[in-house]
Each structure stands twice: as C-alpha cells, then as structure tokens.
Amino acid sequence: MGTYVIGVDNGGTVTKACLYDAEGSLLGTASVKVPTLTPHPLWTERDTEALWQANISAIRQCIAAAGVDPAEVAGLALTGHGNGMYLSRADGSAPWNGIISTDGRAQPYVDAWHARPDFDERARRKTLSSVWAGQPVALLAWMDEHHPEVFDDTAYVFMAKDYVRFRLTGEAAFEETDASFVGVMDITRRVYDRDLLDFFGVGRWIDKLPPQVPSTAIAARLTAEAAALTGLPEGTPVAGGCADIAASALASGxxxxxxxxxxxxxxxxxxxxxxxxxxxxxxxxxxxxxxxxxxxxxxxxxxxxxxxxxxxxxxxxxxxxxxxxxxxxxxxxxxxxxxxxxxxxxxxxxxxxxxxxxxxxxxxxxxxxxxxxxxxxxxxxxxxxxxxxxxxxxxxxxxxxxxxxxxxxxxxxxxxxxxxxxxxxxxxxxxxxxxxVDAPEAGTLGVAIMAAVAVGMWPDVVTAVSRMTRExxxxxxxxxxxxxxxxxxxxxxxxxxxxxxx
Incomplete structure (x- = not known):
C-alpha cells in the first residue's frame, strides 16, 4: 500500500486537488478555475469537458507540488458541489452542459410540488428534505418539458464528483451521500424510490441512475487512459468519496x-x-x-x-x-x-x-x-x-x-x-x-479521509478523522x-x- 492519498474537490467555481499523508499533513495542492456559464438569467452551467480537464490538471499539479513518487499514492477520492446535474453518454461525453447547484431555471416546478397537498406524505417523508430548483429532480422535469430529446442521448445521471470518477475509471456509480439528498432516494431505506420519482414526474429516468456505492468503498480503479493523463499508476483505487457538505464536516472533526x-x-x-x-x-x-x-x-x-x-x-x-x-x-x-x-x-x-x-x-x-x-x-x-x-x-x-x-x-x-x-x-x-478549523482545504481533506479508509490506512471513519484532523x-x-x-x-x-x- 502506498503512503499518500489525494482528495479532489470540484466546487462551484474551482477544482482543487490536495495530496495528504496518513496523518492528514497537506503536502501538495493545486487549483484550476472552471468558468461558470450563464447563457440565460438564473442559469449556471459549466462545460463538462473543461471540468474533466481541470481535474486532470489539478491532480498532476498537486503530485508535482508534493514532489512524491506517484506510485506511492495509495488511492484518491472526490467530492464536489451537491446537486446540480451532470448528464453523460456511455463514453463520458455530455449531451448537455453540467448544471451547477445555484441554477434557478426549475423554480416553477418546485413551487408547484410544494403546493401539492400530498407533498409531505409522498415526498418529504421519504427524503426528509425540501426540494429546490438546483436538484436533479427539478432539472430533469425542466429537461423533459423543454428538451425531451436529451433523454435518449443520456446513459447516466451524475453529480459532479460521480461524473469525474466515471471519467477516471470507466465505472458508473452514484455515491450514497450525494444520492441521499437529490430527491431520488428513500433515505431511511437508502434505496432509489420509483414512487418518489413518479411524484416529481421524472420516473422514466430511474434506470439512468447508476448503482449506489458507499463513501468508503473502492468504487473502481484508474483506467490506463486516465493514468496516462493524471500521472498516477493504472489501477490506482478510487473511493466512493462523499458530498462536499459531508467532507467539510469530517474535516471539522x-x-x-x-x-x-x-x-x-x-x-x-x-x-x-x-x-x-x-x-x-x-x-x-x-x-x-x-x-x-x-x-x-x-x-x-x-x-x-x-x-x-x-x-x-x-x-x-x-x-x-x-x-x-x-x-x-x-x-x-x-x-x-x-x-x-x-x-x-x-x-x-x-x-x-x-x-x-x-x-x-x-x-x-x-x-x-x-x-x-x-x-x-x-x-x-x-x-x-x-x-x-x-x-x-x-x-x-x-x-x-x-x-x-x-x-x-x-x-x-x-x-x-x-x-x-x-x-x-x-x-x-x-x-x-x-x-x-485548521484545514486550508477542508473539502479535499474530508474526502481524502474517505480514500484513507477505503485503502485500509485506517479501519473506520471515526479513527481516520481523529488521526487526520487537527485541533x-x-x-x-x-x-x-x-x-x-x-x-x-x-x-x-x-x-x-x-x-x-x-
């Protein structure tokens, strides 16, 4: 097993990659801006290919900044902004720009759902959450009304980090913390719920939701192509990771x-x-x-x-x-x-x-x-x-x-x-x-903790947090x-x- 782990954070404007040792010491960091596109009022999008290139560049740069042998990297994990939506074809190309969580185009659907008398019973009691315009269920409803042809051109519905992990590994997966708050899951049972999607009028999309993967599981491994691009060895483990809200809390201890x-x-x-x-x-x-x-x-x-x-x-x-x-x-x-x-x-x-x-x-x-x-x-x-x-x-x-x-x-x-x-x-x-919090990049540290548990540096999340965070x-x-x-x-x-x- 290698000595180091990498955490990558795909935020709303910047992609950051940081390399840590098993004690949570930050040894190398890099960040790459990803432009926000606003083609219409209340729309916030990004070019998914630009996002992918930003991840490649940030990973390579953080390894170079740390000055370590890439073969010593035991694994990596990703986090990213919650919600929004990243649609993907089977080859990783995108039928639509990535949509960021601040997007507001779908607000009319949200207003209509909240006004329904059965919202609490059919939706909130399963998600234990509200619904808002930047969620995939709202964005899928908007897509079905305005661009229904995108459905046939889509293989997978992803979050930001899950899309990037797909590009790194070729394996489609939806990590469970992100899956739990995007309006598609009965979270006490931790399963996708067809009736829930039917309530939102997007039931046909359920088969395009990838299989779920736990945060600390090895979701897949780096392909030869991704290895050549990032400088990491082929087969490097990539953990499920976690949502940015969870990563920040973990980094805070x-x-x-x-x-x-x-x-x-x-x-x-x-x-x-x-x-x-x-x-x-x-x-x-x-x-x-x-x-x-x-x-x-x-x-x-x-x-x-x-x-x-x-x-x-x-x-x-x-x-x-x-x-x-x-x-x-x-x-x-x-x-x-x-x-x-x-x-x-x-x-x-x-x-x-x-x-x-x-x-x-x-x-x-x-x-x-x-x-x-x-x-x-x-x-x-x-x-x-x-x-x-x-x-x-x-x-x-x-x-x-x-x-x-x-x-x-x-x-x-x-x-x-x-x-x-x-x-x-x-x-x-x-x-x-x-x-x-004594963590210059809390998101990357929190998700690096997921990688450290996944590759066996630490036996569980609580132990890893106690060893990798600071007073x-x-x-x-x-x-x-x-x-x-x-x-x-x-x-x-x-x-x-x-x-x-x-």
Whole structure:
C-alpha cells in the first residue's frame, strides 16, 4: 500500500486537488478555475469537458507540488458541489452542459410540488428534505418539458464528483451521500424510490441512475487512459468519496451528534449530525453521513461568500480599472477589510440581501441594498455585503436550533474563516464560540479521509478523522454586546424578508 492519498474537490467555481499523508499533513495542492456559464438569467452551467480537464490538471499539479513518487499514492477520492446535474453518454461525453447547484431555471416546478397537498406524505417523508430548483429532480422535469430529446442521448445521471470518477475509471456509480439528498432516494431505506420519482414526474429516468456505492468503498480503479493523463499508476483505487457538505464536516472533526458546523462557500452551509432524523421536522436537507448510523441535517442556501466575490469582481475591480488601477484579488479584499475597520457599525446602517444567486427563501428573490441614506458611502456598502452573508447563515442556524439542542461551540470553515474580521462577526452573530478549523482545504481533506479508509490506512471513519484532523487553529469568543447588536440587525433583516414573501 502506498503512503499518500489525494482528495479532489470540484466546487462551484474551482477544482482543487490536495495530496495528504496518513496523518492528514497537506503536502501538495493545486487549483484550476472552471468558468461558470450563464447563457440565460438564473442559469449556471459549466462545460463538462473543461471540468474533466481541470481535474486532470489539478491532480498532476498537486503530485508535482508534493514532489512524491506517484506510485506511492495509495488511492484518491472526490467530492464536489451537491446537486446540480451532470448528464453523460456511455463514453463520458455530455449531451448537455453540467448544471451547477445555484441554477434557478426549475423554480416553477418546485413551487408547484410544494403546493401539492400530498407533498409531505409522498415526498418529504421519504427524503426528509425540501426540494429546490438546483436538484436533479427539478432539472430533469425542466429537461423533459423543454428538451425531451436529451433523454435518449443520456446513459447516466451524475453529480459532479460521480461524473469525474466515471471519467477516471470507466465505472458508473452514484455515491450514497450525494444520492441521499437529490430527491431520488428513500433515505431511511437508502434505496432509489420509483414512487418518489413518479411524484416529481421524472420516473422514466430511474434506470439512468447508476448503482449506489458507499463513501468508503473502492468504487473502481484508474483506467490506463486516465493514468496516462493524471500521472498516477493504472489501477490506482478510487473511493466512493462523499458530498462536499459531508467532507467539510469530517474535516471539522464532526463525528458525534448535535455539534453545529458552519461552512462558508458558494452556499452558506449550516449542519449537525444526528442518530435520529425526524420525519416530523422540515429541514432544508437530511442526508446520509459517512459515519455508520448517522445522518446530516442542514439548513443551507446559495447565499454565501460568492456575494462578496461578485461585489469585488463586478463593482470594485471594474471601477478601479477605469482609473488605471489593477489590484489583485488579495489587495481588493485587504482594502475591504480596511474600509470596514474605519466605520463604527450602527443599527441604522444599510443591509445587503445576499441573493445574488437567487433564493429559496423568497420566491424569485434578488440581491439588494436596503436602507441607504446620503450619509452612507462605499465603506457601508462593503460592510453590508459582509453582514448579509452572516445574516443569511443566522437565518438558517435559527431554524436548525428549532430542530435540536446544539452544543455551545460551533466549528467554522470556508472562505470567511480566512478573515479575522468576518470570523468575529460570525461568532458575535451566532452567540457561540467558533472553533476555526485548521484545514486550508477542508473539502479535499474530508474526502481524502474517505480514500484513507477505503485503502485500509485506517479501519473506520471515526479513527481516520481523529488521526487526520487537527485541533482548531483558533477559538473566537463572541462579544455579548455585539451579539445583542446582531439580534437587532437580524430582526430588521428578517422583517424585510417577510415583506418580500408577500
């Protein structure tokens, strides 16, 4: 058996590959951007061939960065953004672009399903989840109405990571954590459910769902072609992997029930592990977790750090460029932090509604600055974007706290965890100490843990997590006065959302 494992994370905008040893030490990393395509409003797609090439490049680069012999890589595993949809022909080519989880074209179908009186009985009681526009069931319904010819041109329905694993190995499989939250599975029985798909009107697609594979199983092995492209030996084991929401929680050390994990990324993710999912509650999502006998309960929305990325990319940087300045992303981010530090927050400050990717909270929700006055300037706008992301998380966390009594501390990872200012905002708003996860790339570490178990480096997930994760790099304590301030800011934010619901 080799000494190392590779974890690959196919996020909403970037593919990252990282090489780890058996103790979870990060030895080499690489990332490749994959452009997002927006051919129509609310559509978010990507070229699947570009995604495949990004994975090849990232794997080769991370091995080179680590400076290790590829023959010493014992195995690899993949994660990726949840939901969305990647259709594939039998040869791996795509009859349609990959669709990312922030896509909103199928919202009318979701609205109609939620309005049905039998939704809870026929759908929610099996999935233990809501349904939203970026799920495969909604996207398949849209495809059947607008492009029914795609059905005959499709061999498999995949998630992002499962599509890439198919290209690496030639073996089609649907890993069970992803399969559990895309609207096709009775998750307590862990089987595809034809009646469920019939409820959504997409029953004919059931035979195009690949066989399920456990997260820590060896799903298949690298083909000769993929080996030549990646630089890894032919036959290298490829584990089932897991969904990104599970990978981030594992990298945060979350293996026991009722500890809140907060993940800031393209989506705002707020989750905890349970041994008893409840059919009587109504969370956004309940998913199978790689620790046997457990499930992951989430409240989430596509309203995360991508809102700040949009503001930097679409507003600040183009404005600076018109005056001849071409600062890097890091420089603009540092300037934002400086501007926020120059003002004292006030209850009367404007707030930002972080719906740049649409919203499931408000029908046809759009982003907006609310409450601007002449005394406000760009510093207030920047702070409002930071606050908007926090408020979106807080909205979901309050729902989670209605389902379970959560531990007093929470783990924290993702893009915002790299900002001390943002991290303090989160701690103050949530009102709990935040354990900032010591994992530069949580998604790749979490899924590398799956590879380590699959190839026998560690006997089980709990042991692997204990050996491959680290103590928090920092614990951020909330300021009670600031928590009271956030309570009032939140009430204003929530009241605005209520007006938008009509």
């Amino acid at each position: 979350v293996v026991s029930p009722d500890k809140l994990a907060v993940v800031t990324g393209t989506w705002s993710i707020n989750e905890y592990v349970t041994t008893e999912p409840s059919p009587d509650s109504a969370p956004f999502l309940t998913a199978v977790y790689p620790v046997p006998g457990t499930w992951l309960v989430l409240e989430a929305s596509p309203n995360g750090v991508s809102n700040l990325e949009w503001y930097l990319r679409s507003v600040l940087k183009p404005l600076l460029a018109r005056f001849g300045a071409e600062p890097g992303d890091g420089d603009v981010f540092a300037a934002c932090e400086q501007m926020i530090g120059e003002i004292e927050p006030s209850l009367d400050d404007p707030f930002f509604v972080p719906f740049i990717n649409g919203s499931g909270v408000v029908p046809d929700g759009r982003a907006a600055f609310v409450g601007l006055l002449t005394l406000h300037d760009v510093r207030h706008l920047v702070r409002a974007v930071y606050e908007g992301v926090v408020l979106s998380h807080l909205y979901d966390i309050r729902r989670l706290r209605g389902y379970a009594t959560l531990a007093d501390t929470a783990t924290f990872t993702g893009g915002a965890a790299n900002s001390p200012m943002w991290t303090q905002m989160f701690a103050d708003a949530i009102g709990s100490p935040l354990q900032v 928090p790099r920092q614990v951020v304590t909330p300021d009670p006065e600031r928590t009271a301030f956030w309570e009032q800011r939140y009430e204003r934010f929530a009241a605005y959302l209520e007006t938008q619901r009509g």
